[in-house]
Amino acid sequence: MSAGAPSIDRQAGPGRPSLHGKSSRGSMLADRVATAVLWGTGAFVLLLLGAIIVHFAMAAWGVVSPSFVLSDPSDSDLGGIFPLLWNSIYMLALTLMVSVPVGILGGIYMSEYAGDNAVTSAIRFAEEAISSVPSIVVGMFGLILFVDELHMGFTALGGALALTMFNLPLMTRLAEQALRAVPQDERSASLALGATKWQTIRHVVLPLAIPGLVTGVILTAGRVFGEAAVLLFTAGIGTPTHLNFGNLDITNPASPWSPFRPATTLSVYIYKLQSEGLGAYRNQIVDGSAALLIALVLIFNLGARFLGRVLTRRLTAA
Amino acid sequence: MLNGTRRLGGLAIAATILAAACSSAGTSPAPTAATSATNCVTGSITAAGSTALQPLIDAAAKAYTKACAGATVTVNGGGSGTGLSQVVQGAVQIGNSDITAGSKLATPDANKLVDHIVAKQGWIVVTNKDVTGVTNLTTQQSIDIWTGKITNWKAVGGPDKAIVLILRPASSGTRSTYKKLVLSGANEATGGETLTEDSNGAITTAISKTPGSISVIGFAYYNDPANKSLLNGLQLNGADATIANMSTGTYKLAADGHMYTNGQPAGLTKAFLDYMMSADVQTNLIPSLSYAPAAK
Amino acid sequence: MVHLATPDRRASLRARPGFRERIDLPRRVVFVAAASMIGVVVLLLAFIAWQGLQLFLKDGIPITQIFSAEWQPDRMSGTVNFGLLPFIAGTIFVTVVALVISTPLSVGLALFLSEVAPQWAKAIVQPALEIFVGIPSVVWGWLGLTILVPFLSDTFQQGLVVSLPVLGEVFRAPGFRTGFSWLAGSLVLSIMILPTVTSVSYDAFRAVPQELRTGSLALGTTRWQAIRHILVPAALPGVLTAVVLGMTRAAGEALAVQMVIGSSPVFPRAITQPLSTLTSQITLEMGNTVFGEPWQDALWTMSLVLLVISITSVVLVRVINSRRIAL
Numbered sequence: 024m025s026a027g028a029p030s031i032d033r034q035a036g037p038g039r040p041s042l043h044g045k046s047s048r049g050s051m052l053a054d055r056v057a058t059a060v061l062w063g064t065g066a067f068v069l070l071l072l073g074a075i076i077v078h079f080a081m082a083a084w085g086v087v088s089p090s091f092v093l094s095d096p097s098d099s100d101l102g103g104i105f106p107l108l109w110n111s112i113y114m115l116a117l118t119l120m121v122s123v124p125v126g127i128l129g130g131i132y133m134s135e136y137a138g139d140n141a142v143t144s145a146i147r148f149a150e151e152a153i154s155s156v157p158s159i160v161v162g163m164f165g166l167i168l169f170v171d172e173l174h175m176g177f178t179a180l181g182g183a184l185a186l187t188m189f190n191l192p193l194m195t196r197l198a199e200q201a202l203r204a205v206p207q208d209e210r211s212a213s214l215a216l217g218a219t220k221w222q223t224i225r226h227v228v229l230p231l232a233i234p235g236l237v238t239g240v241i242l243t244a245g246r247v248f249g250e251a252a253v254l255l256f257t258a259g260i261g262t263p264t265h266l267n268f269g270n271l272d273i274t275n276p277a278s279p280w281s282p283f284r285p286a287t288t289l290s291v292y293i294y295k296l297q298s299e300g301l302g303a304y305r306n307q308i309v310d311g312s313a314a315l316l317i318a319l320v321l322i323f324n325l326g327a328r329f330l331g332r333v334l335t336r337r338l339t340a341a
Numbered sequence: 342m343l344n345g346t347r348r349l350g351g352l353a354i355a356a357t358i359l360a361a362a363c364s365s366a367g368t369s370p371a372p373t374a375a376t377s378a379t380n381c382v383t384g385s386i387t388a389a390g391s392t393a394l395q396p397l398i399d400a401a402a403k404a405y406t407k408a409c410a411g412a413t414v415t416v417n418g419g420g421s422g423t424g425l426s427q428v429v430q431g432a433v434q435i436g437n438s439d440i441t442a443g444s445k446l447a448t449p450d451a452n453k454l455v456d457h458i459v460a461k462q463g464w465i466v467v468t469n470k471d472v473t474g475v476t477n478l479t480t481q482q483s484i485d486i487w488t489g490k491i492t493n494w495k496a497v498g499g500p501d502k503a504i505v506l507i508l509r510p511a512s513s514g515t516r517s518t519y520k521k522l523v524l525s526g527a528n529e530a531t532g533g534e535t536l537t538e539d540s541n542g543a544i545t546t547a548i549s550k551t552p553g554s555i556s557v558i559g560f561a562y563y564n565d566p567a568n569k570s571l572l573n574g575l576q577l578n579g580a581d582a583t584i585a586n587m588s589t590g591t592y593k594l595a596a597d598g599h600m601y602t603n604g605q606p607a608g609l610t611k612a613f614l615d616y617m618m619s620a621d622v623q624t625n626l627i628p629s630l631s632y633a634p635a636a637k
Numbered sequence: 638m639v640h641l642a643t644p645d646r647r648a649s650l651r652a653r654p655g656f657r658e659r660i661d662l663p664r665r666v667v668f669v670a671a672a673s674m675i676g677v678v679v680l681l682l683a684f685i686a687w688q689g690l691q692l693f694l695k696d697g698i699p700i701t702q703i704f705s706a707e708w709q710p711d712r713m714s715g716t717v718n719f720g721l722l723p724f725i726a727g728t729i730f731v732t733v734v735a736l737v738i739s740t741p742l743s744v745g746l747a748l749f750l751s752e753v754a755p756q757w758a759k760a761i762v763q764p765a766l767e768i769f770v771g772i773p774s775v776v777w778g779w780l781g782l783t784i785l786v787p788f789l790s791d792t793f794q795q796g797l798v799v800s801l802p803v804l805g806e807v808f809r810a811p812g813f814r815t816g817f818s819w820l821a822g823s824l825v826l827s828i829m830i831l832p833t834v835t836s837v838s839y840d841a842f843r844a845v846p847q848e849l850r851t852g853s854l855a856l857g858t859t860r861w862q863a864i865r866h867i868l869v870p871a872a873l874p875g876v877l878t879a880v881v882l883g884m885t886r887a888a889g890e891a892l893a894v895q896m897v898i899g900s901s902p903v904f905p906r907a908i909t910q911p912l913s914t915l916t917s918q919i920t921l922e923m924g925n926t927v928f929g930e931p932w933q934d935a936l937w938t939m940s941l942v943l944l945v946i947s948i949t950s951v952v953l954v955r956v957i958n959s960r961r962i963a964l
Binding site: 050051053054057058060061062064065067068069071072075078125126127128129131132133135136137142145146148149150151152153155156157159160161163164168171188191192195220224242245246248249250251252255256290293294297306309313316317320321323328 | 677758859885
């Protein structure tokens with residue numbers, strides 16, 4: 024450690040004029056340069072993001088319109104991407120239906136029950152391990168388990184289950200953090216009043232953690248929305264036809280509500296179009312879809328912040 | 342960005358699909374017998390596999406399901422290997438493939454499958470626009486280029502410019518077909534300088550950006566006006582890549598497009614495969630999408 | 638640690654009479670939810686390992702062969718040889734260069750956010766980073782394909798030379814034939830891992846006690862001296878964790894890399910040339926091969942290698958972090 028300690032004769036406090044000549048002036052200069060470089064990194068990130076947003080705003084100009092968002096793909100003109108957007112939303116909903124409850128319950132265990140033992144350690148290891156597995160490997164796992172072994176074929180359900188595996192560790196981690204952020208006093212007070220541990224969690228801790236949970240869910244939703252590699256091998260790659268929302272029979276693969284149908288999402292569609300897409304408009308469609316995905320990420324982000332703030336205010340006021 | 346021909350090309354395709362759909366619905370008098378298409382069966386099937394055949398099968402599926410309420414035909418890409426694997430596994434009803442099942446699958450699996458040849462698809466050798474003065478390659482010249490014996494365009498009447506070979510991955514159906522039909526099985530030169538891309542889109546991008554580059558892409562993809570303007574298409578042994586020449590065999594870089602079923606097809610699967618062979622598809626849809634009809 | 642934990646736990650068990658008899662249903666439910674992740678990992682490992690080992694078990698390929706450099710999987714073209722070395726090397730090389738580009742930038746950014754930036758600047762940069770995380774990999778790939786790849790091939794046709802003011806020429810590579818290249822892959826990845834490396838490093842810097850900073854400044858050091866000599870050494874394990882996490886993410890990214898890398902299945906030689914990685918080769922060939930043929934089994938072996946890499950990195954992070962506690 025001593026190697027890093029500054030020597031006395033190199034004293035030169037930020038606001039203090041240097042008394043020791045060269046080396047101090049040098050260190051002041053180094054400090055200035057370093058500060059400028061660090062500001063530069065911040066500026067770089069903002070400029071890069073700005074450039075990306077401007078690029079897509081320009082590329083999307085004249086492409087993205089209400090009709091682009093709401094109509095079916097077309098062979099002859101620009102058409103739209105509605106069925107793909109629907110599939111993205113549908114798959115996201117299907118994924119969150121499993122990963123949110125399981126993730127919150129798991130988070131409760133990790134935050135409120137888990138002791139410092141081997142089982143907890145194993146769960147943590149599993150959590151970290153799944154988070155680090157490449158998405159294409161999860162996709163291959165989905166192919167062999169859901170598509171082949173379970174004979175599901177390429178389905179929205181298989182894709183959503185693969186996405187769930189991917190999303191679950193993140194959800195659990197977020198729930199755990201949101202619950203841990205609840206002050207210990209709240210728990211002690213509830214327990215002192217004679218509430219059981221579960222009553223305390225259910226009626227005291229969980230409600231207080233809601234703003235954090237909501238923000239977390241929305242932020243992870245953004246990542247699920249854009250994922251493509253997991254779905255290439257599990258949910259199919261095609262150009263969906265017109266969706267008939269009147270068909271409510273979820274066992275019928277023709278129904279857009281059915282999890283037992285192949286469902287190409289917007290991200291997968293971008294990958295497909297850039298590799299094999301036909302038609303004069305394919306680049307515009309990719310640009311438009313990419314712009315739409317980025318816009319949705321922005322909306323998710325702002326929405327999460329806004330909702331988190333509103334919920335905190337509501338709950339703390341009540 | 343949009344010139345007249347591109348728009349017209351698009352419209353022509355749309356018009357044909359519309360015509361196919363209308364005639365199959367029996368609402369307009371069709372030029373050819375469309376009775377086979379009216380064989381509507383309800384149900385839901387998935388066809389998956391070859392990306393090269395996907396535009397055709399997709400368009401046919403759209404026309405069929407438009408005419409037949411209660412029928413759902415989903416067409417997925419994924420590649421010929423996926424098509425063959427999944428039809429064997431029973432995960433899809435139809436496996437689309439550019440290549441024969443026998444050349445890929447183990448014999449017991451291949452024997453389970455029934456082959457339905459629905460179209461002939463062609464490929465075309467394309468170069469960067471800067472390769473001027475070369476309009477044709479003979480089989481021998483092609484072999485010399487692909488095996489690395491010729492490395493400069495000068496040798497085949499072009500400019501003094503290095504040849505950049507853009508290959509498909511070894512597993513690609515396009516690559517194995519080209520190797521068989523044109524290279525007579527000769528092994529391609531691979532090295533640090535050759536690029537490998539699997540999709541027509543990536544190859545088109547790479548060719549249009551790379552001086553002196555050469556590769557092979559699907560004819561249906563090449564004939565899309567948006568792509569044609571970026572590339573130089575070459576003749577093979579003096580024959581133009583046209584649908585007529587593919588049908589007659591004058592242009593030899595063409596092969597059957599297969600739709601495999603696990604056992605004899607029944608129900609909607611059979612009805613849809615019949616529709617693929619109907620006049621609607623074979624005489625109208627197929628040429629409009631730059632495929633050649635299946636050999637009789 | 639172990640010595641302390643055991644008597645502690647025993648004590649707590651003794652303190653709750655009837656612990657074993659009482660059925661605490663909620664506890665069981667939440668435990669199952671948390672433990673389901675162990676189930677997922679076991680399933681994942683079992684399936685990928687089983688499929689990944691078929692190349693050796695069923696097809697009789699010696700394990701040593703996958704460490705050879707020749708990828709010749711086509712039995713129609715002669716003797717097959719499943720050398721995965723080009724892809725393993727490709728993955729490592731692309732990842733390392735991505736880290737070389739990304740780490741200074743990310744650590745600088747983390748330092749900026751934790752030590753330099755005023756509140757208003759933080760309030761802009763942090764949400765910007767969150768948006769970076771949310772941009773889908775296919776969109777990064779598309780940007781790489783349409784902007785970066787043409788830019789590289791247009792700008793560096795003659796060669797890529799890096800010269801520094803004092804040192805002179807430090808790096809030279811032959812010009813791009815096409816922009817599809819190792820460098821294009823690394824550049825795309827360096828931006829994709831930037832938010833991960835930044836946010837984990839940021840947490841590491843924030844975790845350094847405030848007293849160390851004030852103490853250093855009180856001794857009269859400049860802020861930069863405090864950062865260099867006190868903060869960075871103290872946060873080093875955290876920064877290392879960040880780099881390992883970035884590495885894992887980079888090595889596992891598939892589609893964005895595949896779209897820009899050129900996928901040449903040869904051992905990488907120059908940063909301006911195309912190469913292939915484990916993930917891009919899987920993406921490219923999975924759909925063209927059939928289930929059960931040795932060719933596809935080799936792709937499963939690649940996915941097993943990827944899995945081993947990611948599990949190893951998790952272990953590595955644990956080791957780094959246990960050191961941090963020891964400090």
